[in-house]
Amino acid sequence: MSDRTRSAITLHANGDARALTVDNRRTLLDALRDDLGLTGAKKGCDHGQCGACTVLVNGRRVVSCLTLAAAADGSEVTTVEGLAGADRLSPLQEAFVRLDGLQCGFCTPGQLCSATAVLAEHAAGWPSAATRPDRPYAPGRPTPALDAAEIRERMSGNLCRCGAYPQIVRAVLEAARDTAAEHAHTPETGAADLEESHA
Amino acid sequence: MKEFAYLRPTRIHDALTAAAGRDDVRYLAGGTNLVDLMKDEVYRPAVLVDVRHLPLDGVRDAPDGGLVIGATTTNSDVAAHPHVRLRYPALSQAILAGASGQLRNMATVAGNLLQRTRCGYFADPSQPCNKRAPGSGCPAIAGEHHNHAILDWSEHCAATHASDMAVALAAFDAVVHYETLDGPGIVTLADLYLPPGTTPDRETTLPAGALITAVALPGAAASRRSRYRKVRERASYAFATVSAAASLDVRDGRVHDVRIALGGVAARPWRARHAEAVLAQQAATTEHFRAAARAELEAARPLRGNAYKVALAENLITAVLDDLAASHDGSAAPYDTQEGSR
Ligand SMILES: Cc1cc2nc3c(=O)[nH]c(=O)nc-3n(C[C@H](O)[C@H](O)[C@H](O)COP(=O)(O)OP(=O)(O)OC[C@H]3O[C@@H](n4cnc5c(N)ncnc54)[C@H](O)[C@@H]3O)c2cc1C
Ligand code: SF4
Ligand code: FES
Ligand code: FES
Numbered sequence: 001m002s003d004r005t006r007s008a009i010t011l012h013a014n015g016d017a018r019a020l021t022v023d024n025r026r027t028l029l030d031a032l033r034d035d036l037g038l039t040g041a042k043k044g045c046d047h048g049q050c051g052a053c054t055v056l057v058n059g060r061r062v063v064s065c066l067t068l069a070a071a072a073d074g075s076e077v078t079t080v081e082g083l084a085g086a087d088r089l090s091p092l093q094e095a096f097v098r099l100d101g102l103q104c105g106f107c108t109p110g111q112l113c114s115a116t117a118v119l120a121e122h123a124a125g126w127p128s129a130a131t132r133p134d135r136p137y138a139p140g141r142p143t144p145a146l147d148a149a150e151i152r153e154r155m156s157g158n159l160c161r162c163g164a165y166p167q168i169v170r171a172v173l174e175a176a177r178d179t180a181a182e183h184a185h186t187p188e189t190g191a192a193d194l195e196e197s198h199a
Numbered sequence: 200m201k202e203f204a205y206l207r208p209t210r211i212h213d214a215l216t217a218a219a220g221r222d223d224v225r226y227l228a229g230g231t232n233l234v235d236l237m238k239d240e241v242y243r244p245a246v247l248v249d250v251r252h253l254p255l256d257g258v259r260d261a262p263d264g265g266l267v268i269g270a271t272t273t274n275s276d277v278a279a280h281p282h283v284r285l286r287y288p289a290l291s292q293a294i295l296a297g298a299s300g301q302l303r304n305m306a307t308v309a310g311n312l313l314q315r316t317r318c319g320y321f322a323d324p325s326q327p328c329n330k331r332a333p334g335s336g337c338p339a340i341a342g343e344h345h346n347h348a349i350l351d352w353s354e355h356c357a358a359t360h361a362s363d364m365a366v367a368l369a370a371f372d373a374v375v376h377y378e379t380l381d382g383p384g385i386v387t388l389a390d391l392y393l394p395p396g397t398t399p400d401r402e403t404t405l406p407a408g409a410l411i412t413a414v415a416l417p418g419a420a421a422s423r424r425s426r427y428r429k430v431r432e433r434a435s436y437a438f439a440t441v442s443a444a445a446s447l448d449v450r451d452g453r454v455h456d457v458r459i460a461l462g463g464v465a466a467r468p469w470r471a472r473h474a475e476a477v478l479a480q481q482a483a484t485t486e487h488f489r490a491a492a493r494a495e496l497e498a499a500r501p502l503r504g505n506a507y508k509v510a511l512a513e514n515l516i517t518a519v520l521d522d523l524a525a526s527h528d529g530s531a532a533p534y535d536t537q538e539g540s541r
Contacts, residue, residue: 004204024205024247027234047235048302060275060304066234067305070205071227071249114301121300126279129295129435137284156435157299 009073013038014082022069029053031069032079040080040109044159051158054110055079061117063157080109083116092116092175101171103162111158115172118154119179122146128153146176201243209252211410215380217248218408226250226410228271229305231298232314239322241315241331251307255412258282264418270309270411274364275300277308287416289425289444293367296429299436309411312365312375312391313403316358316466317438319343329355330399337399340502346440349499349508350465356399357502360392360467361438367427369468370444370460371416377409384409392467402466421448421456424526428519429462430511439463441508443515447523449483457520461512464499471495474516483524485517492516 008021011028013036020035029046032038032055044052046065053065056078083090092115095101102108125143130153132144146154151172152165160168205227208214218224223245227233236242255269258280266286268277277283278294294303320326320338327335337356339347347357365388373388384406391403405411416422425446431437442462448455457478459471474495481487492513499509 005202007205024203025200047238048231051299051301054301061301062305063231063301066229066231066302068205068227068230068234068247071207071230071251073207117300117304121275124279126275127284127291127295128300129292137281137288139281139285153435154300157301 007070007073009070011036011069011072012074012076014078024068024070026069027065028055028057028067028069028072028077029064031072032064032077038079038081041113042106042109044107044110049159050107050110051114052107052110054113054158056113056117059117059120061114078113078116080112083112090116091178092119092172095171095175095178096168099167099171099174101164101168103160103164107158107160107162107164111155111160111168114155114158115168115175118146118151118172119176121154122150122176123179130154145180146173148173151176200237200240201245203244204246205249206246207249207252209254211253211255211378211412212380214248214250214253214410215378215408217246218410219380220408221246222407224248224408226309228307228310229273229302230310231302231306232310236315236322240324241322250309250410253410261415261418265416268308268414268416270413271307274298274303274306274308274311277364278303285423286418287367287371287422287425289370289422289427289446290364290367290416292427293363293429293442293444296427296439296442297363308364308414311362312368312411312414314362315402317361318347318358321358330358330395330402333398333400343504344502345504346438346463347502347505348465349496349501349505349512350469351394351498352466352500352502353395353397353399355397356395356466358395358399358466359463360465362468363427363429363439363442363462366442366460366462366468367425367444368414368416369470370425370446370458371419371422372458374415374417375411376413376415377405377411379406379409381406383412388414388468389470395466399466419446419456421446421458424448424523425458426519426523428515428522430515441511441515443512443519445516445519445523447483447520447527449524449527452482454478454481454483454487459495459516459520461516464508464512471516473498483520483527485521488520488524489513489517491520 042052044050048063048066225244227247227249255271278291320328427444429442445459461469474491477491477494
């Protein structure tokens with residue numbers, strides 16, 4: 001386009017292809033909230049420090065405040081609005097409601113998107129800084145179940161000023177247990193989608 | 200933020216051409232440092248060249264038993280990679296000890312190496328800072344510096360390099376590969392970063408416009424017994440006060456091969472070559488580990504508010520080597536997981 005400081009982009013937001021023209025300075029967070037009306041993702045710090053703006057881009061959690069909308073052109077973006085099924089909440093959302101995983105709710109969309117990714121990362125065999133020190137990596141061994149320490153570590157990029165952490169950890173733990181059976185035999189190899197990028 | 204053009208080349212040559220001969224063009228990778236500093240108006244580029252659509256993603260085995268990590272491979276992908284976890288556990292641990300899950304999904308290898316210091320004055324254009332505005336002075340030396348350098352700083356700048364990943368790469372003798380319009384080049388991680396001296400604004404030895412294409416890890420049996428430990432002000436999601444990466448190979452009770460690098464103590468990841476030399480062929484005992492750590496830190500010149508780092512670094516080197524030595528006893532080998540600071 002003639003104006004080099006703007007870009008025509010398409011975002012696949014929660015399954016809908018949305019075409020828009022953005023100033024290159026626009027962050028994905030501002031584009032979602034102000035251009036697409038998806039106000040679930042919140043602006044806490046705007047500097048990558050609090051996690052309130054967490055969304056999934058091509059299935060991976062990112063902070064949308066440090067992602068440029070122009071750089072997200074063509075991506076699949078999932079916000080908190082896209083986590084639920086057609087007529088029911090996701091198991092994680094249900095667990096947050098059941099176990100009071102929030103107080104004011106400002107951090108909750110980011111917590112939910114982040115936790116959704118935590119379950120997927122764990123299922124893909126990704127380790128964390130809390131992965132048990134007495135357990136050296138061995139290819140092919142099943143991934144150990146998530147425990148509270150793992151969840152605290154993996155969720156540490158999401159701050160909660162209300163201090164709802166104990167309930168958040170409990171909710172994620174419960175949702176993780178619900179899905180654990182599914183992934184009980186996933187080998188501890190690292191993400192399956194990694195293999196594609198080896199070539 | 201100033202207006203800028205956004206380019207998304209798919210060929211390396213096009214990226215290099217866009218950046219050639221201009222100091223107002225920046226490569227954009229994950230953006231976790233660049234976009235942050237643009238918001239603060241520390242960077243005011245006219246053009247961003249997105250490098251994430253160049254063919255630089257992925258980890259592959261090298262013929263010497265090492266690994267080649269593409270420049271745009273995300274920190275998450277490196278940390279989870281089976282060969283990294285098996286052969287260079289301290290690298291996986293170092294990455295996982297840094298930032299958050301979201302940021303590691305965005306951050307790339309090259310961007311991580313070239314991230315700027317977390318000195319608060321640097322990120323605040325209302326303050327003087329020789330690194331950001333050469334010649335304006337260094338308020339940190341008389342001011343807030345509790346997390347600044349203890350080694351090789353100058354009166355012009357005492358900032359530290361903030362990367363965890365780079366500390367592990369320094370211990371493993373990693374080599375950085377780059378491209379310029381004049382052809383490719385390589386530089387060892389040890390030679391990548393400049394001491395602050397009188398020009399703290401100049402941080403690396405890369406030629407202008409150079410595009411990092413990969414980081415190569417040489418094959419080394421000792422790297423399998425390696426470990427990263429990080430001390431910080433909260434249990435997770437904080438930069439290091441001091442960190443250490445080490446690998447240790449003990450044969451017949453003696454140190455056969457040892458590599459140690461420190462983070463949070465200097466403007467670059469600090470390879471502790473003096474400590475390594477002191478330990479060569481010594482009995483692998485706590486006393487020797489501590490003596491080696493002391494020998495390394497004799498050169499330390501703490502500022503008024505960060506002398507604690509000298510003792511911390513000594514204890515950390517000793518503890519990491521102790522852990523690695525214990526893993527040689529045939530007991531559970533703890534050397535490939537990060538011990539949380541929980
Ligand atoms: C809240 C927060 C907490 C953090 N905590 C930690 C921590 O605990 N430990 C830690 O180590 N780090 C931490 N970080 C820093 C983070 O790791 C870095 O910001 C990240 O690694 C930078 O990578 P990037 O791909 O996003 O780089 P970008 O921000 O895109 O770029 C950084 C620099 O690298 C240049 N660049 C990028 N790619 C290339 C290339 N291929 N060739 C040449 N130049 C290139 C860019 O031009 C820019 O100057 C934290 C960051 C934040 C925001
Ligand atoms: S320590 Fe370096 S980065 Fe910090 S204010 Fe001084 S010159 Fe700037
Ligand atoms: S608003 Fe993005 S991390 Fe705080
Ligand atoms: S519920 Fe209020 S910030 Fe988390």
